Amino acid sequence: MKNIGIFVFNDIELMDFAGPYEVFSVTNELNSYNLCKTFTVSELSGKIKSVNGLQFFADYTIENSPNIDILIIPGGIGSKQIIDNKKVLSWIEDKYLSSEFTFSVCSGARILAKIGLLQNKTFITHHEVISDILTIDPSASPLKNKRFVDEGKILTSAGISAGMDLSLYMVEKLFGKETAEKTSVYLEYEKRN
Numbered sequence: 001m002k003n004i005g006i007f008v009f010n011d012i013e014l015m016d017f018a019g020p021y022e023v024f025s026v027t028n029e030l031n032s033y034n035l036c037k038t039f040t041v042s043e044l045s046g047k048i049k050s051v052n053g054l055q056f057f058a059d060y061t062i063e064n065s066p067n068i069d070i071l072i073i074p075g076g077i078g079s080k081q082i083i084d085n086k087k088v089l090s091w092i093e094d095k096y097l098s099s100e101f102t103f104s105v106c107s108g109a110r111i112l113a114k115i116g117l118l119q120n121k122t123f124i125t126h127h128e129v130i131s132d133i134l135t136i137d138p139s140a141s142p143l144k145n146k147r148f149v150d151e152g153k154i155l156t157s158a159g160i161s162a163g164m165d166l167s168l169y170m171v172e173k174l175f176g177k178e179t180a181e182k183t184s185v186y187l188e189y190e191k192r193n
Contacts, residue, residue: 002036002100002174005068007092008058009042011078014050015160016105020072023167027175027183035175041065043088051076062091070170071099074163075107075126083114083136096153101170103148103155105163112154113137121151126159147192165191 024038042058096102109125118140148157148166157166168191172180
């Protein structure tokens, strides 16, 4: 059983985390709840408010989060505040070190760049955020026509809906092509590369 932990924060882009959450949750549901557990983690308890106003609560805080095998860092305008939050950056770096994979969706790549995880690596993010990443880490190299980029332990995706493409790619990588195809069919979503 893989633990899929999604870090959430105020001013998060809703689909950046809801898309991957749905992909991994449906994968688990379609396979008798035996493959993975998907949950959200925030810095503090209390309401989280997305960019467009949806409010929700995270399942855990960084203080009581279970072990994370796959760490997902979504984006949103709130990622600009996260890159200045030393406590959260330290937690993400610790989870990166202990995880099998860490991936960002959209502008969540800002956070990976700030920690130094994109140093001398190729990446993709939302097209409007590429210049931000290069300001944070000039050694990173964007692949502008990709939906997602796999650099081994670190993966990045382009903007918003591309997080679903990367999540389906990860389902295939972790659980096999048949499982990923079953999830894609159920979601009525055709993955793009």
